[in-house]
Structure formats: structure tokens, C-alpha cells
Amino acid sequence: MNLVQEGLALGIPAPDPDAHERPSAARIYRMWFGAEDAVPADQDLARKILNAFPREPAAAKINRSHHLLITETLAARGIAQFLDLGCGYALPRPQGGGDLLFAQNTHDVAQQHWRCATVVYADIDHDVVACQRSLLASAPTASRPTAVLADVTDMAHLLSRLEADGQLTRERPVAVLLHDVLPWIPDDAQAQESVAYLRTWLPPGSALSITHATPDFSPTWVKRVQDVYDDAGIAFRPRDRQSISNLFGDWADLYGGPVRMVPTARHQTRHQFSAVPDYISAAYASVAVKQPTS
Numbered sequence: 001m002n003l004v005q006e007g008l009a010l011g012i013p014a015p016d017p018d019a020h021e022r023p024s025a026a027r028i029y030r031m032w033f034g035a036e037d038a039v040p041a042d043q044d045l046a047r048k049i050l051n052a053f054p055r056e057p058a059a060a061k062i063n064r065s066h067h068l069l070i071t072e073t074l075a076a077r078g079i080a081q082f083l084d085l086g087c088g089y090a091l092p093r094p095q096g097g098g099d100l101l102f103a104q105n106t107h108d109v110a111q112q113h114w115r116c117a118t119v120v121y122a123d124i125d126h127d128v129v130a131c132q133r134s135l136l137a138s139a140p141t142a143s144r145p146t147a148v149l150a151d152v153t154d155m156a157h158l159l160s161r162l163e164a165d166g167q168l169t170r171e172r173p174v175a176v177l178l179h180d181v182l183p184w185i186p187d188d189a190q191a192q193e194s195v196a197y198l199r200t201w202l203p204p205g206s207a208l209s210i211t212h213a214t215p216d217f218s219p220t221w222v223k224r225v226q227d228v229y230d231d232a233g234i235a236f237r238p239r240d241r242q243s244i245s246n247l248f249g250d251w252a253d254l255y256g257g258p259v260r261m262v263p264t265a266r267h268q269t270r271h272q273f274s275a276v277p278d279y280i281s282a283a284y285a286s287v288a289v290k291q292p293t294s
């Protein structure tokens, strides 16, 4: 079965043949890290986003640094199964010996702790999944991560498939990374229901890590970005502290107590941008753990 057929079987429509004539938020995110394969429509929208919020590339880098740090933190705490939902493209290696930090992918970090850590990448974008699969093809077979097409709004289908295929087991905790994905799901009820299903499905000891754009620190900048995406026909829904906090149900914070909502650059003390003003993060990061009683 090819990727298009896989998608159709999951209710994910085949990619539009003209998709490259329209901007893609996933490709634009990659541009902030130096990718040079953007199509003119991406470049045009990226320029408009920069006009609306010149710190957008910094916000993306803050998000990605957090992604790598929290993966390391969760692996160091003993979790050896990772589900990277809305994984996005692997990021480009800088030319000419620049900072290799962002060229790391989730499995590069997780497998530093657990050589055979299970890592499943999932995304709704055919091109993202195809690119991840082609990169992963050269990984050692025993620890090779998988990349699957999936719509996080159809969590039941995704999770039952991963379990049936033996890609994840509920016999051990799973770390789920939902980083900068839910803002692309504009329907509040759909976002809440998907994450609630995920929380119920996960075994105790599992962790849920979310980063989510918010207007809370800089309503004007964030509204401007939202308007730019709206004009381009891309739904982008930053949410406030309470709505994001609700995604965690009754789970406890990774560090104990109620779930903390922290500007992304300040969630992990080792974050390289931890001193920047919160409006540059423009997002919250939170990590919660499922208790035996949840």
C-alpha cells in the first residue's frame, strides 16, 4: 500500500496535486530553521508573518529547543516509548558547520538514553511522513523509528492501530509529544476530546507534553499572526492559559503538584533562551504525568 492509499484507508484525503502552489505551515516552520526548499507561496506567507511578528523564527526555535530538552528529560526519567504527534519535517543540517542542535530529531535524543527506545512519528501531512520515512530508512533496523500518517483528531483510530501493529505497548509508559500541533486544530471541542481520549488510553506513568501558542503574553502580535494565516486560508488558533490547562485533565505536573503552565523558554531551566521575554515564546509549555488513579 502506498502512502496515499494508507491515508485513504484512514480517512485522510490524498494530497491535492496543486498543494505546492499553496503555502504550508509545516514547510514555513522548517524555513525558520534555514530550510531552502520553500515554494514561492511559502516565501510570500513567511514574509507576511515576519512583518506581523518579527520574532516568529525565535518562537519556533524556542519551541524546538524545548522539544529536544523535554525528550531528553523524559528519557532520563525512564520512559522508552515516544509518540511524536504532529512531528513535522526533520529540520535541516546547517551548511558550513553551524549549530547542529536543531538537526537532531526525537529519536536521536531518546536513543541516547535508550538505544532501542521506540519512537513513532505521526503527522497528517503526506510529504512530512514521506520525508521522515526516507530519512529513517538508513537507521539500524533494531531501533528504527516508524513514521505514520495520522490525524490527531481521530485519536481512537491512531492509537488502536499503533497498538494492534505492535508499534506501541500499553504495558510500559509512553511519552506523548504534542508540540505546536493543537493550534492547527481550530475546533476547541475536537482538540479537547482528542486529548481526553489519549489521556484515558495511556498507561499510568505516561507523560503528556504540550506546547501551545497563546495570546496571553502579546495579544496584539499573536492576533496579527492569526490574521495573516486566516487570510491565507490556514486555521491557526492560539489559546489562553485555561483552555490549554484543561487539556491535562486531573494529571499531575511532571515535577509534582498541579500542572504548571510556563512560557516555553522557561519550562526547562537548561533552555538556551530562558532569559528572553515571555512574549517571544508566545506559547505555553506544560508536561504532566498520569497517576495510577487517573
Ligand SMILES: C[S@@+](CC[C@H](N)C(=O)[O-])C[C@H]1O[C@@H](n2cnc3c(N)ncnc32)[C@H](O)[C@@H]1O
Pocket: 025, 026, 029, 063, 064, 067, 085, 086, 087, 088, 089, 122, 123, 124, 125, 128, 150, 151, 152, 153, 178, 179, 180, 181, 184, 185
Ligand atoms: C509547526 S509543526 C510542529 C512540528 C514539531 N511538533 C515541533 O514542535 O517542532 C505542526 C505540525 O502539525 C501537523 N498537523 C497539523 N494538524 C494535524 C493533525 N490534525 N493531525 C496530525 N498532524 C497535524 C502539521 O502537518 C505540521 O507538521
